[in-house]
Amino acid sequence: GAGVSQSPSNKVTEKGKDVELRCDPISGHTALYWYRQSLGQGLEFLIYFQGNSAPDKSGLPSDRFSAERTGGSVSTLTIQRTQQEDSAVYLCASSPRTGDPYEQYFGPGTRLTVT
Amino acid sequence: AQSVTQLDSHVSVSEGTPVLLRCNYSSSYSPSLFWYVQHPNKGLQLLLKYTSAATLVKGINGFEAEFKKSETSFHLTKPSAHMSDAAEYFCVVSDPYSGGGADGLTFGKGTHLIIQP
Numbered sequence: 366g367a368g369v370s371q372s373p374s375n376k377v378t379e380k381g382k383d384v385e386l387r388c389d390p391i392s393g394h395t396a397l398y399w400y401r402q403s404l405g406q407g408l409e410f411l412i413y414f415q416g417n418s419a420p421d422k423s424g425l426p427s428d429r430f431s432a433e434r435t436g437g438s439v440s441t442l443t444i445q446r447t448q449q450e451d452s453a454v455y456l457c458a459s460s461p462r463t464g465d466p467y468e469q470y471f472g473p474g475t476r477l478t479v480t
Numbered sequence: 481a482q483s484v485t486q487l488d489s490h491v492s493v494s495e496g497t498p499v500l501l502r503c504n505y506s507s508s509y510s511p512s513l514f515w516y517v518q519h520p521n522k523g524l525q526l527l528l529k530y531t532s533a534a535t536l537v538k539g540i541n542g543f544e545a546e547f548k549k550s551e552t553s554f555h556l557t558k559p560s561a562h563m564s565d566a567a568e569y570f571c572v573v574s575d576p577y578s579g580g581g582a583d584g585l586t587f588g589k590g591t592h593l594i595i596q597p
Contacts, residue, residue, distance in 0.1 A: 369523070407570065407589035408524075456523060467574065468514075469585065471523035 367391065369472035371457050377478045378447055386442045386475045390459030397440050398460070398469060399432055403453040411455075414440065415462065447479045482507040484573050486588035494596045499543075499558040501591045503571035506552060513554045514572040515545055518590075524570065530554060541565070566595045 370389045378384050390397050399411040410424040414434045425431070429448075434440040444451055454476050458469040487502040505511060512531055516524040528539025535547045541564075545556045554571060571588040 408587040410585075458524075468526060468529065471516075471525070473521070473523040476521075 369457055369459050369470055371455075371472040371475050373475060374473065375476045375478075377480060380449060380479055381446055383443065383445045384447055384477065386444075386455050386477070388440045388442070388457030388459075388472060390438065390440070390457070391461075391470055392438075394459035394461050394470070395437070396460040396462045396467075396469075397434055398458045399440070399442050400456040400458065401426075401453045402456055402474070408456065411442070444477075447477075449479045452477055452479045482511065482573050482575050482586050484571050484586050484588040486569075486571050486591045488591050489589070490592045490594065492594040492596060493561050495563055496560050499556070499561045499565065499593065501556040501569050501571075501593065503554045503556065503588060504552055505554060505571070505573045507573055507575050509575055512574040513545075513547060514574065515539065515543070515554075515556050516570045516572060518568040518570065520567070527556070527569075561593075561595050563595050563597065566593055568592050 369391055372387045376384055395416045397414045400408045401411055402408050412425055412432045413421040429445045432440060432442045442455060454474040456474045457472045460467050460469045483506050485504045491501060493499055514529045515527040517527050518524045527543050528537045528545055530537050530547045536544060538544045543556055543558045545554050547554050568590045570590050573586050
């Protein structure tokens, strides 16, 4: 079946502009995660949605970052007033949160470049 | 709290020789462990996972990993490297009871595997 999809695959923006990154999880997956992967770094957790519960925003690096998940499906990560240090690959993952252990399924990522 | 340490940031091997990517973890409980692979410009793909059913876990593409509780290790191996194995590899520990933000998942910083022809 279809996997996790993300759009756009690449985004170049000027410093100070706002950007929106989209994630379409696997149908039926209740959990959705956003990560940031900077050059030479591992994965940095950003935010986690589970069903209708309030999202876990503990990983968001600043108040310029926000995310929402509409209808328990599609999610949008918004970065306001982008800075050059925001340049990274943004990965989305979803999970059915069943089985032991929970497995996360990753999308291909959005490469964000802030000039 | 849990943590994952991938002992090598880069590993270089010749095609046809064995691969060893090292991972050590710490966890308060009996964790589950994963290895993910990320090819250039691709998302992360699950290679294998340890769920306490068997200490030697076989994954895709000829990879396997052995869980050694006494050494708190989960090293990834492959008998014979192929050029297509060149990628970034991440060791991940999962403990839903840890309360971690990523639903209990903690990622290592990754090991870049280079295959020499």
